[in-house]
Amino acid sequence: MNIPTSEQETVVQYDRNGETMTIYTSDTTQMTRLDKIYSRHKEHRQAGEVVAVEYVVDKGLLSYRSKRGKRVLTDEQKEAARARMKAMQNTMKEKRLQANA
Numbered sequence: 001m002n003i004p005t006s007e008q009e010t011v012v013q014y015d016r017n018g019e020t021m022t023i024y025t026s027d028t029t030q031m032t033r034l035d036k037i038y039s040r041h042k043e044h045r046q047a048g049e050v051v052a053v054e055y056v057v058d059k060g061l062l063s064y065r066s067k068r069g070k071r072v073l074t075d076e077q078k079e080a081a082r083a084r085m086k087a088m089q090n091t092m093k094e095k096r097l098q099a100n101a
Contacts, residue, residue: 003051014059021059026052 003026010030014021022041025031031053044052073081 012062014062019059020056021062023055023057024052025055 005027008025008027010023010025010027012021012023023034023038025034026044031050034053034055038055038057040053041056042054043050044054
């Protein structure tokens with residue numbers, strides 16, 4: 001049972017005196033992301049399929065930011081990043097050629 005993306009949600013709940021927070025999500029992208037760093041506390045199922053998951057984590061991990069930071073790179077850093085990307089693309093291209101050979 002797939003939930004339409006327009007109806008998927010993520011809710012973070014905690015109380016002022018508690019030390020943990022509960023993250024409830026029916027958003028499959030967030031489930032994938034959260035599964036990589038936390039263990040599932042509870043799964044909500046419909047027709048045998050997981051439709052939502054709850055995670056219980058340390059409340060101290062919650063962070064609020066006033067804005068996103070913008071990365072400022074020097075010309076040398078930009079050139080180094082370009083070179084790394086080109087090398088990575090060449091490596092991937094070689095692997096594809098070897099796989100197809």
